[in-house]
Amino acid sequence: MSPTLSVLASSTTIDTVGTPWLWGATIAVVLALLVFDFALTRRPHEVSMREALGWTVFYIALPIAFGFLLWFHNGGTPAMEFFTGYLLEKSLSVDNLFIFMLLLSAFAVPKALAxxxxxxxxxxxxxxRGIFIALGAAALATLDWAFLLFGLILLVTAVKLLSDALSGHEQDVDVSNMKSVRLLRRFWPVTDDYRGTKMVVTEPDPDRPNVLRRALTPLALVVAAVMATDLVFAVDSVPAVxxxxxxxFLVFATNAFALLGLRALYFVLHAALSRLVHLAYGLAAILAFIGVKLVLHWAHGIWSGVPQIPTAASLLVIVVVLATVTLSSLRATRGQQAAVADAELP
Known part of the structure; x- marks a missing residue:
């Protein structure tokens, strides 16, 4: 191992918490929750606020319990890292919900199928995320400059987010130009309407009524579009944590717990998402801060006099930034909310 990597390994928790049984148990729980969710959504229905709140509370309580379990068995350091990473991933996932909301709207997804x-x-x-986490671990174990690369990725992303926010650029989704959608339409016919939870159906060919054909439904297109955006999200999310x-293991756990609660959180925050007008500024600040932290971490491995940012400071910065942008967003849109309420009065 090179001298630089030795310093980095000594200052960073590397596969000390994730014992084989803990990896197996965590993956089993994640898979079980996914299977349960798929079974729960087998019969499409419109999600009520009560149902969404109940599942949101459950998916927040689950990582909190997991974090305290880590604290009890492995000490405060890995638990603090988990809570900080989870909060970071959760904040980034809220931004992801904006894109999901735009995609569901662009594809006119029925509420029961959302x-x-x-x-x-x-x-x-x-x-x-699992693939990216494995690649990231391999890079950190073999490449001295991986921390620098991850830091630069986050800094570039932060600059782009800030630039878009300052220019008033609104996120938009042009379904017809999405590569995943264009690729599917090129090779398979697509039905004009949704067919429940089915993504592929067999139906008569409009040009040859006596011949049956396999066709994709719009549900298959929107799922492909969502998964394509997942790839973009992973590029920023994994280096950040x-x-x-x-x-x-902690990187995987923070991602898994943050993602599992997204389905319920979407319906809880759906109405509030449009009011978080300053979220992009907050995320840009957080990503820039983590990017600087990674660059300093890399530099510390070469020049020991370079300071490092402790995990507790990272947690404090993330909490303060998120609280600030949330309060400022709600205050900035307070008049807009009152105007909407007045317009709805008979």
């Missing part, structure tokens, strides 16, 4: 689409997106995201902890 949670099914989100669930497919979550499952796809977990697989992609590696800025908090170098333990691949």
């Amino acid at each position: 949670q099914r689409v989100l669930l497919y997106g979550i499952a796809g995201a977990l697989v992609l 590696y800025g908090v902890t170098g333990d691949p």
